Amino acid sequence: xxxxxxxxxxxxxxxxxxxxxxxxxxxxxxxxxxxxxxxxxxxxxxxxxxxxxxxxxxxxxxxxxxxxxxxxxxxxxxxxxxxxxxxxxxxxxxxxxxxxxxxxxxxxxxxxxxxxxxxxxxxxxxxxxxxxxxxxxxxxxxxxxxxxxxxxxxxxxxxxxxxxxxxxxxxxxxxxxxxxxxxxxxxxxxxxxxxxxxxxxxxxxxxxxxxxxxxxxxxxxxxxxxxxxxxxxxxxxxxxxxxxxxxxxxxxxxxxxxxxxxxxxxxxxxxxxxxxxxxxxxxxxxxxxxxxxxxxxxxxxxxxxxxxxxxxxxxxxxxxxxxxxx
Numbered sequence: 001x002x003x004x005x006x007x008x009x010x011x012x013x014x015x016x017x018x019x020x021x022x023x024x025x026x027x028x029x030x031x032x033x034x035x036x037x038x039x040x041x042x043x044x045x046x047x048x049x050x051x052x053x054x055x056x057x058x059x060x061x062x063x064x065x066x067x068x069x070x071x072x073x074x075x076x077x078x079x080x081x082x083x084x085x086x087x088x089x090x091x092x093x094x095x096x097x098x099x100x101x102x103x104x105x106x107x108x109x110x111x112x113x114x115x116x117x118x119x120x121x122x123x124x125x126x127x128x129x130x131x132x133x134x135x136x137x138x139x140x141x142x143x144x145x146x147x148x149x150x151x152x153x154x155x156x157x158x159x160x161x162x163x164x165x166x167x168x169x170x171x172x173x174x175x176x177x178x179x180x181x182x183x184x185x186x187x188x189x190x191x192x193x194x195x196x197x198x199x200x201x202x203x204x205x206x207x208x209x210x211x212x213x214x215x216x217x218x219x220x221x222x223x224x225x226x227x228x229x230x231x232x233x234x235x236x237x238x239x240x241x242x243x244x245x246x247x248x249x250x251x252x253x254x255x256x257x258x259x260x261x262x263x264x265x266x267x268x269x270x271x272x273x274x275x276x277x278x279x280x281x282x283x284x285x286x287x288x289x290x291x292x293x294x295x296x297x298x299x300x301x302x303x304x305x306x307x308x309x310x311x312x313x314x315x316x317x318x319x320x321x322x323x324x325x326x
Contacts, residue, residue: 010037011302012243015289019241019309020099022047028099031082031226033058038101043067048074052082054131083225086232097238100230104223104244120205123179128213137212138176146170157211164188165208223249227256228323231281234312241309250306257285257310259324281318285310
């Protein structure tokens with residue numbers, strides 16, 4: 001395996017590689033390159049990897065990898081959103097691939113860099129943009145209407161008191177730092193950040209930060225588009241592996257694979273379950289996989305991770321109108 005310096009080990013690495021079963025000369029898409037953990041393992045197996053990341057920092061860090069050099073590189077870097085991977089692969093002259101892996105959400109690198117504004121563990125500018133372009137978190141909280149902020153907090157952060165938090169945010173504007181936003185959320189919800197009890201409630205600012213980050217980066221729309229692109233790009237027998245960290249993300253993946261494999265529940269108890277194998281574009285998905293105790297001990301951030309995987313069949317890709325990405 002190439003000896004690259006990675007800031008973190010990706011979640012469920014062994015399980016993801018087992019799900020993809022990469023062979024020598026396989027062509028695989030790493031849709032969320034990040035620090036390149038999955039890509040390293042895929043390259044070690046002899047695969048050619050097309051790596052996508054909209055974060056220019058991640059792409060820049062990989063440009064000096066030896067696999068990215070030469071006339072026939074085995075690592076092809078795409079500095080763009082993974083929702084665009086069908087177009088990107090067509091531009092690269094690649095019609096089909098043997099595998100697609102996605103690791104949804106923010107990376108450890110981004111969380112650990114205070115200047116990126118993804119977390120409130122260290123104060124930094126209220127940014128949260130994966131691409132470093134477009135509307136920032138500060139732009140959103142300082143300009144959006146109270147109702148729009150409340151909707152984002154409720155739908156993407158599952159914050160039950162979203163209107164109270166939104167009202168407090170609007171009253172405190174302008175907000176420019178992660179620490180200021182976190183303090184406003186805590187105060188609105190009566191949270192004592194100095195409570196050190198073992199059973200102390202989780203910092204509620206986490207929900208609001210998650211919601212605003214998902215909104216600023218259009219993460220759920222990206223996921224939906226990426227799943228559809230994977231359906232279009234995968235060869236018969238090609239494998240899709242998706243790691244998600246949030247119930248909203250996992251629900252989208254679960255519903256997509258359920259419908260794509262025709263293994264969904266019957267619309268009523270008086271009708272049989274759908275099981276039209278001939279038209280299914282994915283085989284019945286494997287059971288979801290979660291981190292074991294050893295991985296959780298190494299990486300507590302993995303605690304909410306879920307891996308879902310499925311294999312592409314020979315059936316033609318479905319028309320866009322028939323794909324459930326709700």
